[in-house]
Amino acid sequence: MTETDYALHRKVAEVSRLVVQVAEQVGHVSGQVTAVEAGTQQTRTELQQLRDEFRAFVDQARLTAALQRAETKVGVIQDQLDHEFGHHKVVRRTAVGMLQAFDIGLVSEDTVRMVGDQLMLQTPRYWLAPALVALAAWSADDPALCERAVQESFRRSPDRTSLFFALVLRRQGRHAESTRWLRHYLMAQDPAALGREFAVILESVAQGAFGAAGRGMLRDTMDEWHELLASDEGAEDAQIDRWRAEIGGLCPPVAADEFPFLSRVSPQWPPLAQVLSAARSQQAVLDKYTAIMNAEHTPSSRIEDAVDDILDRLVSEYDNEELPLRRDLAFQQAVVAHDGDTVRAKADADADSASYDETLDYLTVQSTAALNPSAIGTSEATRRLAVAACRDWFHHAHQAVSADYRSAVPQDVWARFDATYPIGSQSFTLPQWGGSFRTPLPELQQDLGAHWDKHTAPFVAALGYRYTSKVAVAALVAVIGLFIGSAIGGAATVVIPLLIVAGAAIVINQGASKARQVQESARVLLGEAKRDAQHQLAGASADLTTWQQAYAGADAVEAAVREFIASLSTATEAGSPFGGRTVPREGTQA
Template sequence: MSSNFSEAAILRRIDHVGAKVEQVDQGLIAVSAQVGQVGQRADETQTELRRLAADFQRFVLDAQRTANVQRAETRVGVVEAQIEHQFGHHNVVRRTATGMLQGFDVGLVSEETVRAVSEQLMVQNPRYWLAPVLVALGAWAADEPELCERAVQEGFRRSPGRTSLFMALVLRRQGRREASVRWLRHYLAAQDPTALGRDFAMILECVSQGAFGPAGVDLVRERLDAWRARLLDDDARQDAQVTRWRAELDRYIAGSSGQRFPFLAGVSPQWPQMDRALSCAAANGALIDTYRALAAETPTPAAQLEDQVDDILDRLVREYDEEELPLRREHAQARAIIRHNGDINAAQRDLATDLTALERTLDYLTIQSESALNPAAIGVSRSTQRMAVSSCHEWFARAHGMFSRDYRAALPTDVHAVFQGNHNAAGVVFQLPRWTGSFTRPVPDLERDLAAHWDRAAAPFIASLGWDWRRQGVGPLIGIVAAALVVMFCLGQGSPLLGVLAGAMIGGGGALFLWSRQRAGAKRQQEAREVLERGKYDSIRQLRAAGAELVDWNTAFRAADGREPEVRAMIADLATIGSPASPYERRVAENGATR
């Protein structure tokens, strides 16, 4: 009885062990699945972390730019307040100057009023060049030549260039042609073409408007031609102007076309060069639109000489004094930061050209270029800009030739597609080896080559996930057989039947364990096979789309680059748009103040 009880107990234990083996097998299968899920979640977590890191970096950059804009706005307010505090009283003198001249025209201002106002402004502005010049105008109106001469000399002492130019314009406005030309000749003789003040831009303004009459225009053009010939002998100065125009062309470069060609941008290491080349080529269209519009304009001259000269005088007296330039430069820097939404680097690139116009002195060639490229900053009109562009067309042509040469030379000789990277397959990371294909080959050939590359790389990886009987099964199989034999031998001593049953149970459980291992391996292989098949399909899809986008990119580039000859022809035509306006030779306003 005890023997049967012990046999029954042993059988129950064997059944219990078999159940445990089955549970362990199911647990291993579940653990394998969970490992795969954990691996998938780990990849998802890494992706999410990268996205969060990118979002955080964008947030930090946006915060920095917002802070930059706020600081710049504050600085603009502070600088404008400083300009108003230190130089705001100059605006009163400037407005008075024009008002005084217009009052002379209509005879509505008494000599006493003119004298009182000018003397008061002289007292309030002890260093400003225009204040004694207004005293001279008042003395001139009152027919007091001695006071007029002393006032003019004081204005000349404070600013020889502006005082001479102002007097030349006023005399021209009042019909004193010979006196106007004498002052103009005096002004030009005192100028150094390598270090001209910002006020010299008004000479170009006068020439473009024909404000000095035939004799004045001939005098100016003769002097400017001599200066130009002298400065053009200096290759370094010529190269500086070509460089300035070359920098201007960079402003016309279009933005990135990465969103237009996302697959090509994603798979080709040559994309940055291609993107830059297309953006540069697109500048041709923008240049044509801008400069054809400039060439097509027909400036409308003022109805009267007085109005034309008043406009030039306004520009002259509004011109920044040298003392203002440091604050004006600081103001321009802050405004550039605001204009570029806090992007310091973009603001600096922009300022590299804008600040040139705020230098204390410039050579004549640079004034020409700045009048053509930055007329608002240097204080000239659209008509003067047209004339300056005409004078600078050779530098424009050289700069554009360099620009076109550079972006064409940067084009890659061959465009490749590259695929590599990690893929989570059944909880195990699969690393696709680098594959490179040239688009000089037909896309179908590249697709077959890429698919074969995937298959070659995936085959050993998938095989490594299965159950290898020779490597993984021999040891456990020997162990199971040995255990079964030991149990059969031990139990067979008392009951052969019991020994056979126990051995069979152990063998069956071991077989079940090995089978479950093989089944789990096969499942992992199938999961990996599906994941990698999707990865292969996605890579081929990207390759096919990149090939199609390359065709579209070539079409877009040829169209943009094909406008380069149009730009060259347009630049050649610009040489003819700069003729100055017809000189005014009508009678000017006559009244009691004209002398």
Template sequence: MNAINVVPIVNAVDRVQRQVNELTVQVGRVDANVGRVSVDVQTTRAELQALTAEFRQFVHQAGLTANVQRSETALGNVEAALDREYGHYKVVRRTSVGTLQAFDIGNVSNDTVQQISEELMIQTPRYWLAPALVALAAWSRDDRELADKSVQTAFTRDRAKTSLFFALVLRRQGRLDASSRWLRAYLTAQDPRALGREFAVVFEAAAHDAFGTHGCAAVEQQLAEWNELLRSDPAVVDAQAQIWVDELTTLRGSVDDSVYPVLLRHSPGWPHYKALLESASAFGFAVEKYRRIADTDTPLVQSVQDQLDDLLEQLVTEYDDEELPFQREVAYHRAVIETGGDTGRARLVADSTTRALDEKMDAVSLQTQIGVHPDEMGVSVGAQKLAIGAGRDDLRTAVGDYANAYRSRFIDVLEIVLAPDHSQLAVAMGFPGWKTDTATTQELSEVSLAETWHRACAGHIEAIRFRPATAVWPVLLACVVAWFGVAVFDVAGGLLALAAFGGAAWWVVRKKRVADERVRHAEAARGQALQYSIDIYRAAIAEFVDARLAYQEADAGERDILELIGGWPIAAGREKGH
């Protein structure tokens, strides 16, 4: 019997052994790569979340910036259109006051005044002030026929403003009887439920005794009658309180999210609480604004002539009804720019402002608008102080209504949520998520959080722990190889079986070593993961305490505004003995 040449078999076994070794090394590398990939995925996920938050903030800020840019462009276009359509009115307005001052000095001839006034009459055929200016020029040269004709023309174009204009002009000239007749004609012709905005000039004059004793007494008496009549209607009274509620709403501040970053991310109820805090902040801003107004010194001017010049300028520079649509659009775009692109807040501000631009309003609402929007109504701080004093009961009611509105939505408990991805370790260890609220004691919350982490870590460790069952398939494979080797190659098969079992044993040992190492890392990170979550929870609680203190302080501002209202001066310029 010929001897069997075992050299090829041994060489084959050696090749199989090398391949098994190479396969085992590659499997180890795959395990390591899988671990690195897992870490990379967790890191990438966290970075992606941060990037998403930054992108959302960028998109939000870009939207605000775009809103501002659009409003800046639109504001320029509207102002250009306003100047194009009604710019010639400004010339008439400037000329009217300049004409009166020229008459005082006597340095302009009647012919010059006549020529300019007649040219303006031709250039502005619908404007009431142009024929009134012609009447002044005719009056200066004793042309009664032209004066009467021009007065009648102005009267038909705008009865109220024309009456008031000549009342002021005649008072300026010291003709008290004629001025009083024009003033009474103006007052008796008014509908207290539909006053024109020029009545703000009358209110201004009354605030500073500009019409003289008898004239101002007539105005005050008429206002008292109108107030008594109108305030018998509950709807009118409620409307005044609502105007002040809208004013308080526009005065509220904005909470910077960077001050409460943990609540922003981990408390679903934070937006609601933030809105409460912003609403309550209105009282502090209101006290600051209206205390400054109350403390503003408003002495009577020494010269009645200068005072009447100011009132005439307010009257003639008041927006004409035709211009109001443009002014409303201007108010909105300016509000967008001032609020940094916040269109929602801008609409509230603009709506509150444009109410003051209404063509007609009742006498009570007009006084309230003077108190809230003196600039839009074209009056001084003195008139504003008088209007606020006249309507301070409305403001007091509004403060209560405003406070009750946001207090009815008050919440004193915020939920705190730690999501499964609130940290990289939470993602890596399969943290299931956890929630508590600010009403639960810190001890109970931290115990609950620790138990949740204990279960998560235990499950994670159990998942990565080496199990004896892991060795089954390589041992089975080694058995198959050994059986095949013995059956086919006899003695050489034993070597092949030995190599197979050795490779399987090496793979199992290495697999267990890797699993044990991962378990050690997980156990070492368990405390770190828990502490990180506890730190987030404690930071959220600390921010909530700060927010609650801020709310309580802001909410207490109601007392300050009510105290300010209670001591408000009733009559501007008179509270100091004038």
């Protein structure tokens, strides 16, 4: 019996050793599993980062590709323009060259005539060629040829020819004839469908090119047109919309970096960013238009130079057949200007599409001269007058934009927290918490802290060791061991259950200490996360104050912009040559 006891004892000791060994190994494996989990978590985070970086890279690559494509296309279109319409350039240059040659009398009539004839042959269908022949015939005193040439030119482009001769005659000091051509031109115009060359009229007004007689006529006609078109609500709305788009285009984007906490925790961040961006457009508008209105403009000292400049614009203004290419070119240039961002480029090009139409109404011509002078080929001096002429639409658009963003300010700004935190093998999800910033910050922080504690406490408790089930199993095994022991009889009756209980105690103790470690680390992690959340909340509250100050500062500029727009009505024509030019003879005092 003792021997049996001894053998049994040894076996039980062996079993117990094995149990401890297994428990150790299980502990070891569990440690490894935790390590693997941490590894997986890290891999996942890195993968997420990689994905974000990859997306950013793809976006950047797309922009770069679009930019390069647009740059290539700009070159191609410019080549095409050169190829298809390049020969017009020669005629254009010759026109002004010819007039200047007349002034100083350096070129013989024969040469002038020969060049005129040659260009007539080389540029079929172009209106300026017969006009040059007419000029050459005029200088050679050949009325019959001159008349035929003028008629041909007039047939090809009545509007441009009328304007061209009005300007040429004005340049030569033939006021009465010049005004007659001008009247001819104005009578034939429909203010709702003006040709693109009309911009030249605005330019002439800015440069004072038509002298006293033409000036009065132009002012009367233009006032009448303005009155006529402004009575149409749709036409005026279209201009106001255009100005709104202009102001909208000046909004500087507000980066989330500027308000790092607010942008992260507040669901109202997108409207807040938009409102601030729109409010900041006030300063941009003020800067841009003050610069335009204050730009130093030096009128040409000779009327010949002024008219030559205008003639340059008249003849180099795109002809209608060039428009499709010009429109495409403008879009591609917008893509280049926006660093490949085709969406913004398209919005820009669409807002400006009216500038490239074949006919424009008078109001659109004014707006275009103010907003995009290069599209219709007018100068900065004209732009100033046009901006002043558009002051009503500018005012309405500015007020509408201001009212829009002011009413879009969120009435109530909230902070929201809900996140998932990985804790060992489990993850803790914080149920959503929201609080309005109208509540004082200490109360908000307390509330958020209470919310955290309320939900973290059960989570941490659940991580604790489940003694009951483990003890129950151990007790059951011990009872079974008791039965077996009593079946064997003798010392085994006591020894077997005791050994089982001892083994179970070791296993349970190990499990419990491990659970305590997990609990402790969870407590530390969640405590940090809670402090971080409270820190973010305080940061967001500070950000909101900064935002309010930034908004109030940006919005306060509105009064200055309103005042500036109002001042346009008095600043309009002061100092412009349209206000009257004194033309003394050389050698006399003004």
